Amino acid sequence: MADETRIYRLIPLTPVHFGTGAVLNPEEYALDGVHLVRLDARAILRRMNGDGRAKYESLLDRGDLKAAQELIQKFWVFLGKQDTKDADKLVRHRSFLGEGSREELRSMVERPERNGAVNALPRNPHTGCVTIPGTGIKGALRTAITNWFAESPDGQKRVRSRMDEEGRRWNGQAMEEAALQYTRREMERDPLRLVHVSDGEWPADCVRVDQGRLRKLGADPGSEVGVQVHAERLLSRADGEEMPESRITIRLETKSRIVATNAQLFPAVVTWKMMKEAADYFFLTRLKKELDTFQWLARGSERWAPATVEANQMILRVGRWCHFDSLSVNVFREGENHRTHEKLTETGATRMSCDLATGGEAPYGWVLLDMVP
DSSP states (O other): OOOEEEEEEEEESSOBOOOOSOEEOGGGEEEETTEEEEEOHHHHHHHSOHHHHHHHHHHHHHTOHHHHHHHHHHHHHHHHHHOHHHHHTTEEEEEEEOHHHHHHHHHHTTOTTSOOOEEOOOBOTTTOOEEEOHHHHHHHHHHHHHHHHHHSHHHHHHHHHHHHHTTTOOOHHHHHHHHHTOOGGGGGGOGGGGEEEOOEEEOTTSEEEEEEEEEESSSTTOEEEEEEEEEEEEOOGGGTOOOOOOEEEEEEOSSSHHHHHOTTTOSSOOOHHHHHHHHIIIIIHHHHHHHHHSHHHHTTGGGTOOSSOOTTEEEEEOSSOOOGGGSSOSTTOOOBOTTTOOBOOSSOSEEEEEEOTTSSEEESOEEEEEEOO
């Protein structure tokens, strides 16, 4: 097949967290100076004698996470004094601890009402490297491409007609189907079926653990709503650090047997040119609006936020905490605050921000795909 594959270097502009629902609990890690050390608790327990394992299980049963963590840590430290290489075998990976998370996590394990959990990135269990899910990249492309078709005059007619069929009840899947001209009963007509995005790999030592805070519009620099998280995240350009080499591939089936023998199968045709224009139009507009609205996040953004995107690049927003406006199309954006039942505005009234290595904060999720010649 003569399908075209392009290789892109993935550059996180701001902190990125790909969430799987997995968390690191206090009994699974140790705080070693400026690092969070992910311990292989099972391997450590296997090295303990029967009394040690029984004590550990008893502490967990009582909910004494602090003591359970200390038991694991002390045994690991004891092994390290005997043989550093032996102790290193019981470490899955290390992540640099941002100052805010460092202090908070140290206090959290001593407070039973706060469990000290850290949102974990997906990792290769053998190397510790982070897996960048191709599905996350493709999901962002799908949003931008859906928006591209939905905003066209014909697309707006199709979507409004479908909404009438749905009784004006908002249905995101129905909107997407109308915009891209396929249905779930005919998945073979989904134009994104012809777009394939590989997983990528991110070095284990280019990860930080930092605080994320949900802030709302109000008194500068924004007031906290009260939600606070600690999460592993990719090092980013906003941190002022040199980016590692991390690549993904995107393959577009343009001359495959499916396309060649079914000219009418895909009424909505995806091309490289359209994909690029759709991504830049949707996400660059969202980025500018975000920085205009949440001005405390705009401080220092000249280090990382592009005013324009080069012809061989695409800007996307991926991962967790991307917010509603980056996940829904422009003309047909619908939704409401589940607590106040107020309609969501173009950008919403809150943003999750992440502490940076250089001080200050930045929003989550902005990445640049830079095509490799």
